[in-house]
Amino acid sequence: xxxxxxxxxxxxxxxxxxxxxxxxxxxxxxxxxxxxxxxxxxxxxxxxxxxxxxxxxxxxxxxxxxxxxxxxxxxxxxxxxxxxxxxxxxxxxxxxxxxxxxxxxxxxxxxxxxxxxxxxxxxxxxx
Numbered sequence: 222x223x224x225x226x227x228x229x230x231x232x233x234x235x236x237x238x239x240x241x242x243x244x245x246x247x248x249x250x251x252x253x254x255x256x257x258x259x260x261x262x263x264x265x266x267x268x269x270x271x272x273x274x275x276x277x278x279x280x281x282x283x284x285x286x287x288x289x290x291x292x293x294x295x296x297x298x299x300x301x302x303x304x305x306x307x308x309x310x311x312x313x314x315x316x317x318x319x320x321x322x323x324x325x326x327x328x329x330x331x332x333x334x335x336x337x338x339x340x341x342x343x344x345x346x347x348x
Contacts, residue, residue, distance in 0.1 A: 229325055229336060234343075237335040240274040246333040253279040253330035257323050260287035267348050277348040279330055284347050285338055286326070290319065 252266040256279055263283035266276035293315065301311035322338070329336035337343055 229329065229334075232336045232339060232342070233329070234335040234337050237274070237278055238333065241278075241333050241335070242273065242275065243333070245270065245273045245275040249273060249276050249279075250331050252276070253283075254327050256280060256283035257286065257326040257330065260284075260290060263287055271348075275333070278335055280348045281346055282326065282336070282338060282342060285341055285344070286322070289338060289341055 249266055249269055252269045253276075256262050256265050260283050263280055263286075265280070266273075266283070267280035270276045297311050297315045301307040326336060328334075
């Protein structure tokens with residue numbers, strides 16, 4: 222478990238995490254969980270409290286996660302045409318990777334962490 226936390230800590234934005242209020246984390250964590258489980262609900266934390274840095278951050282990361290999922294789905298769908306490799310990528314690797322990243326985001330949001338999606342997590346701020 223410590224190894225997993227060490228890996229996830231590399232994606233933690235400490236400057237953003239310092240702006241989170243403990244009351245917001247306890248009240249709004251359910252909305253952040255739903256935003257990560259169902260990325261099309263990315264706006265849910267922001268709508269629940271649009272003045273909260275915690276809600277803005279998790280709405281933004283969930284939106285970026287949605288865009289990343291769409292792009293990866295297209296890429297994996299194209300790779301899925303290849304008979305054996307496509308099946309492995311589309312039916313096995315992709316769902317496992319999505320669940321692992323969802324799990325990491327959910328754990329981070331419950332702990333009050335500011336995990337950013339690697340490579341694209343800091344490209345744009347919508348909220």
